[in-house]
Amino acid sequence: MAQEEINILSVRGGLLFQPDVGKKEAKMKARIMIWLSSMVIGLAVCNDILAAEVGKAIFKDTQGKSIGSAMLFETANGVLIETNLTNLPPGPHGFHIHQIGRCDLADGFKSAGSHYSPNKREHGLTVTGGPHAGDMPNQFVGSDGKLQSHILNTDISLAPSETSIFKNDGTALVIHAKADDYRSQPAGDAGDRIACAVIERSGG
Ligand SMILES: [Cu+2]
Ligand SMILES: [Zn+2]
Numbered sequence: 001m002a003q004e005e006i007n008i009l010s011v012r013g014g015l016l017f018q019p020d021v022g023k024k025e026a027k028m029k030a031r032i033m034i035w036l037s038s039m040v041i042g043l044a045v046c047n048d049i050l051a052a053e054v055g056k057a058i059f060k061d062t063q064g065k066s067i068g069s070a071m072l073f074e075t076a077n078g079v080l081i082e083t084n085l086t087n088l089p090p091g092p093h094g095f096h097i098h099q100i101g102r103c104d105l106a107d108g109f110k111s112a113g114s115h116y117s118p119n120k121r122e123h124g125l126t127v128t129g130g131p132h133a134g135d136m137p138n139q140f141v142g143s144d145g146k147l148q149s150h151i152l153n154t155d156i157s158l159a160p161s162e163t164s165i166f167k168n169d170g171t172a173l174v175i176h177a178k179a180d181d182y183r184s185q186p187a188g189d190a191g192d193r194i195a196c197a198v199i200e201r202s203g204g
Helices: 002-016 023-053
Strands: 054-061 066-075 078-085 091-098 135-141 147-153 172-176 193-201
Touching (some): 078 135, 078 172
Antiparallel strands (some): 066 078, 078 147, 091 135
16 A cells, blocks of 8 residues: 555656656546546545454464464454464364464463453353353364354454454464363363464554
8 A cells, every 4th residue: 555655656756757748648647647546545445444344363373384364344243253274183172362462482372361351251151250252162173174164253343442352452363272161260271372363454
């Protein structure tokens, strides 16, 4: 976006500093300029909408290798999380939103903190007083190591609010080695963190 703006500015500069171009050529250049200008305005408007409502998260494994991504969409009923990953161990895995947007390899992704819980609830989808806003159902990886899923999380938002996942220190999606038992405190006994993704605004 910034690079496109610079390119377009240099087109304008070129036009300004060429006093002796033919009339026909000048007309054509003016037309191109108008077309490019409206494209810039169009892109800027489009970017604003995307920035407000869509998130993206790139997952890395414990080696630091990228294994896929998730897209997050604000809806009238919560945030829809669409996840597409490869190279994971087959079987069930705990899947949560953690409360800090940091995925450091050095500490096994402990940098992402505990589960996101702006309402200070207990851990567990099946627990009285639960769940954390960041608690989500286990994800099942096939024998091909792939995971493809859609989850609607009704306890979070992308827009500014008390439950926004775009808070100052961010949030992260984390996949665990084992299944979440949906009841053990503080995190469902789901084992090591085997993949982590900082959730960022898409297009920003
Ligand atoms: Cu977790
Ligand atoms: Zn939890």
